[in-house]
Amino acid sequence: MAEQTFDLVVVGGGPGGYVAAIRAAQLGMKAALVERDQLGGICLNWGCIPTKALLRSADIMDTLHHLKDFGLEADNIRFDTAAVVKRSRQVANQLSRGVAHLLKKNKVTVIEGTARLAGQGTLAVELKAGGQSQVKAKYIILATGARARQLPGLEADGKLIWTYREALVPQVMPKSLLVVGSGAIGIEFASFYRSMGVDVTVVEALPRVLPVEDEEISAFAHKQFEKRGIKIRAGVALKALEKGTDSVTASIEVDGKAEKIQVDRVIMAVGIVGNVENLGLETTKVKVDRTHIVVDQYCRTDEPGIYAIGDIVGAPWLAHKASHEGVMCVEKIAGLEHVHTLDVTKIPGCTYCTPQVASVGLTEKAAKDAGYEVKVGRFPFIGNGKAIALGEPEGMVKTIFDAKSGELLGAHMVGAEVTELIQGYVIARTMEATEEDLFNTIFPHPTLSEMMHESALDAYGRAIHF
CATH class of the missing domain: 3.50.50.60 (FAD/NAD(P)-binding domain)
Structure with a gap:
């Protein structure tokens, strides 16, 4: 050896x-x-x-x-x-x-x-x-x-019931698809297949889609997904998957009532x-x-x-x-000095669906549950010139500040290119920026990033364009 x-x-x-x-x-x-x-x-x-x-x-x-x-x-x-x-x-x-x-x-x-x-x-x-x-x-x-993750009795077989691997390499596009799980993986696949003309249904055991996101952002995204033709079923218990020759019948339970959904393929996206x-x-x-x-x-x-x-x-x-x-x-x-530990509240999360979703820090609920008195700002894409010019007027930027210190506690976005925009707020969190820092930052015009400025201003009643 x-x-x-x-x-x-x-x-x-x-x-x-x-x-x-x-x-x-x-x-x-x-x-x-x-x-x-x-x-x-x-x-x-x-x-x-x-x-x-x-x-x-x-x-x-x-x-x-x-x-x-x-x-x-x-x-x-x-x-x-x-x-x-x-x-x-x-x-x-x-x-x-x-x-x-x-x-x-x-x-x-x-x-x-x-x-x-x-x-x-x-x-x-x-x-x-x-x-x-x-x-x-x-x-x-x-x-x-x-x-x-494989659920007992609902295991993927790589043919009719897929994991992410099979979903990445379809030999033919199915006519109908059931996505089990509405986290980032499930929603991204739902978004892709819907854009390619597939009839997509998403089932989620929890009460709302994208459950780790801010509730307001989750609700906004839900409506946009449905506008695109994705059927969303939240608060659903998946009981069984019955495989046919070239289809799958899912047995679900909603509010105690049994239902069946027949589709060509199923994607299991229930964690890892x-x-x-x-x-x-x-x-x-x-x-x-x-x-x-x-x-x-x-x-x-x-x-x-x-x-x-x-x-x-x-x-x-x-x-x-x-x-x-x-x-x-x-x-x-290596023994370097001042090695910073990992702060999970400064890690951005991005979901590349249509519309995109991105966030960093605490949600509004989490901030309140942690005892913060908060100031919340919002700015809609429809109020931004670049968004309208791009033909992307649906979206929102939401910011959450500590009312006492002005610290940026969290930022949450839904809309075009927000997975690129979020890094500005990530830097702000890392640098421990306050509302004044964001107020005094000059954002280029016309850009989508201006909404980040306006959302911070709105938290303090100072938004200009809304």
Whole structure:
């Protein structure tokens, strides 16, 4: 068995793992990364990136159907499912190759195989090419990610009942679709398939769609989804899925009444579970809680020298959170001073549906429940010149301030390009900005970002254009 020794080894090459390995190399460590499948992980290969490529095709399709609104005309508008999927896969593959280049550039050793803890500071790796290798390091970072949750009796089969993987590569476009779960993954797929002409129904067990978002934003988005023709059923219990030859019949319960919905395909989007199996954790002091590894504020486990980052350590399950954790724990390992811990209230959340939804910080309800006296500002897209010029007048920006200190507690948006706009508020949260800072910031005209200014002004009765 070949043996290699490093300062630090990362297990898993997703957005947390590869970033951690690169940062370790930048800080002078001899770093290695073990990956069993594709560099870039689920996010890059089967999540964030390919879905955005599909949604871009959907956005163009939506625009083509409204060309007359812009004084333009086109005939025989259609799409090629295989070509749409092919482009999505090409985008993912290009970026995966880019990650390989970055790791090589930073002199990170990439080991293709499956790793398992095998004693203090030791990993046993089953090599993809065959054989085994023993890898030793003072520090090991587990970044093995997560997979789709399967509900007992409602398991995906990859043919009629899909997870995100099958939903990303449809061979033909179904005529009808049931999406189970209205979080970011479910709503993004619902949005894509609806834009491609599919009859889409979304069922959600909780009382409202996008349940982690501010209630007002969730309600606004709900109405916009229905305007687009997506059928929304919230507060629904899914009881069974009966598979036919080429269809699925879902049995649901609403307010105690039984109903059935027949569709061509079902997408299960009911959360994820951490990939904690077969890592050798049972031989360590690492604690696992409901499929997620327990860590402290610097991502340290209870086993000396072993860290864990990303989806494997729990919510929020976001690529940018994983990357941030990777950098943070590596800098802590390297002994850098003033390494900031992760504040989840400063992590932005984005859903790339139509209309887009983005947020950071506390919702209005959460702020009030935490004891804050709040000032709330709102500004509608219809009051913004750029939004009207773009043909995107439906949307809203909402800001929540501490009435006593002026601190920006939270910001919530729904509408065109809000996933790009939210970063302005994220910086404001990170810099501990107050309402005065936002008042005194000059926003360019004409831009969608002006609504961010107006929403802050509105919280204090000072909005100009509304």
